Amino acid sequence: MIRVRGLRVELGGSVIVDGVDLDVAEGEWVTIIGPNGAGKSTALRAIGGLLRFSGEISLGGTTINQLSRRERARTVATVAQTPVVPVGMLVLDYVLLGRTPYIPALGRESASDLAAVDEVLAALDLTGMQSRRLDTLSGGERQRVFLARALAQGARTLLLDEPTSALDIGHQQEVLELVDRLRGERGLTVLATMHDLSIAGEYADRMVLLAGGRVVAAGTAREVLTEELLAKHYRVRVKVIDGEQGPLVVPVRR
Numbered sequence: 001m002i003r004v005r006g007l008r009v010e011l012g013g014s015v016i017v018d019g020v021d022l023d024v025a026e027g028e029w030v031t032i033i034g035p036n037g038a039g040k041s042t043a044l045r046a047i048g049g050l051l052r053f054s055g056e057i058s059l060g061g062t063t064i065n066q067l068s069r070r071e072r073a074r075t076v077a078t079v080a081q082t083p084v085v086p087v088g089m090l091v092l093d094y095v096l097l098g099r100t101p102y103i104p105a106l107g108r109e110s111a112s113d114l115a116a117v118d119e120v121l122a123a124l125d126l127t128g129m130q131s132r133r134l135d136t137l138s139g140g141e142r143q144r145v146f147l148a149r150a151l152a153q154g155a156r157t158l159l160l161d162e163p164t165s166a167l168d169i170g171h172q173q174e175v176l177e178l179v180d181r182l183r184g185e186r187g188l189t190v191l192a193t194m195h196d197l198s199i200a201g202e203y204a205d206r207m208v209l210l211a212g213g214r215v216v217a218a219g220t221a222r223e224v225l226t227e228e229l230l231a232k233h234y235r236v237r238v239k240v241i242d243g244e245q246g247p248l249v250v251p252v253r254r
């Protein structure tokens with residue numbers, strides 16, 4: 001579903017992503033990990049068509065440069081790390097923004113757009129909140145609304161940039177379980193970035209470790225979350241414990 005070859009992104013005169021290859025199969029969940037500044041968000045933004053790049057990115061077999069902005073938005077939906085939310089915007093109006101690729105220029109949303117939004121609000125248990133202002137919601141509720149906008153877009157591929165970074169452990173689990181459930185129900189493909197390594201390993205089918213803009217390891221959680229690789233690339237001593245659902249990464253005091 002996602003095929004990336006030799007991805008290179010330059011920002012402010014520096015090479016931030018440097019020759020990344022990446023494949024995500026249909027229905028698969030791949031999580032990119034790596035230290036701060038490794039280039040995770042930049043790679044994700046390029047794959048979502050939000051940045052200029054060199055190399056090849058194709059989505060569902062089509063090179064993204066051949067997709068119009070609308071076609072791209074119907075194919076891939078990105079949830080940014082900190083989405084910009086217009087002050088005072090209501091939940092319903094925000095989720096409706098996801099239907100923009102289906103609404104003709106100068107046109108209004110159709111009954112089918114409203115039905116798609118209703119369905120997503122119900123699936124994410126947000127129907128009762130649709131008239132609330134987004135800025136009055138809790139972090140977990142707001143994260144569900146960001147996901148709702150992305151799902152309303154009708155794209156089969158979701159790019160999630162640290163979807164749980166602002167959430168407590170309960171809401172982290174809630175949001176990730178929700179994405180996993182929707183992945184099963186709707187056949188979504190998921191490419192995410194995450195900092196919590198144990199949780200990342202629990203949900204991802206495969207992981208990619210990025211450091212200095214390059215892929216330095218890729219494979220299952222057990223292959224990537226090793227004490228050696230994490231010590232080398234995060235410059236931290238960790239203990240990796242074999243947990244029931246995958247490796248548990250615990251930092252060790254110096």
Ligand SMILES: Nc1ncnc2c1ncn2[C@@H]1O[C@H](COP(=O)(O)OP(=O)(O)OP(=O)(O)O)[C@@H](O)[C@H]1O
Pocket residue numbers: 011012013014016034035036037038039040041042043
């Ligand atoms: N517009 C820009 N101009 C110059 N440098 C940039 C620009 N945007 C990002 N960078 C730099 O690119 C590097 C990678 O940033 P990116 O946000 O992709 O990293 P990341 O792996 O997602 O980090 P984090 O875990 O901290 O979110 C950082 O050093 C950042 O300062």
